[in-house]
Amino acid sequence: MRVLPNIVCTALGIILLAGGMGAAHAEGTRTRTTTTTTTGTTTPTAAPNCITPTLDAAGEGRRAFVRMNCYSCHGGSGHGGTMGPSLVGVEAGEVGDAVLNGEGEGMPPFKGYLCANDIANLTTYLQTLGTGTEPTFMEWWIPNPTQ
DSSP states (O other), X not given: OOHHHXXXXXXXXXXXXXXXXXXXXXXXXXXXXXXXXXTSOEEXXXXXXXXXOOSOHHHHHHHHHHHTTTHHHHOXXXXXXXXXXXXXXXOHHHHHHHHHHOBTTTBOOOTTTSOHHHHHHHHHHHHHTTTTOSOOOOOTTSSSOXX
C-alpha cells in the first residue's frame, strides 16, 4: 500500500517542478539551452543565465525558495509541510546536492533550472530559518520585495 503515496508524491513533485519551470520562464531573464538527441529526448546543455541580485544572499535565497515552489512541500517558512520535511537546521553541504539531484522518491531534481548563485543563496536563506531574521516575502518577482 506504500506504492500509492509514493506515486502521488512523485506526481505532485513533477507538477511543482513544471510550475517552477514556468515561473522561471515567465521571469524572462533566464534562458535555457537544450539539445535534442537522435532518440528525440531533450536535455539541458547549459544552466540558465543568472539574474542580477537586488537583495542580500538570504533575500535572494528566499526568492529562489518561493520562485521554485519549495514552499509547496516544505511550508511557507521552511518548517515543514504536508510532504516535505522541515529545513530548519539543514546542513549547508546537503542543500546543493538535494536541490540539484533530488532527494529520495519525493523531491525532484532542479538541475538545469537554478544557477550556482541560487544554490549558495538558498543555503544562506535556509541557515537563517528559525532565527527570526529570515526573509518572509512571497512576491519573488518584485525587485525589492518587503517582508
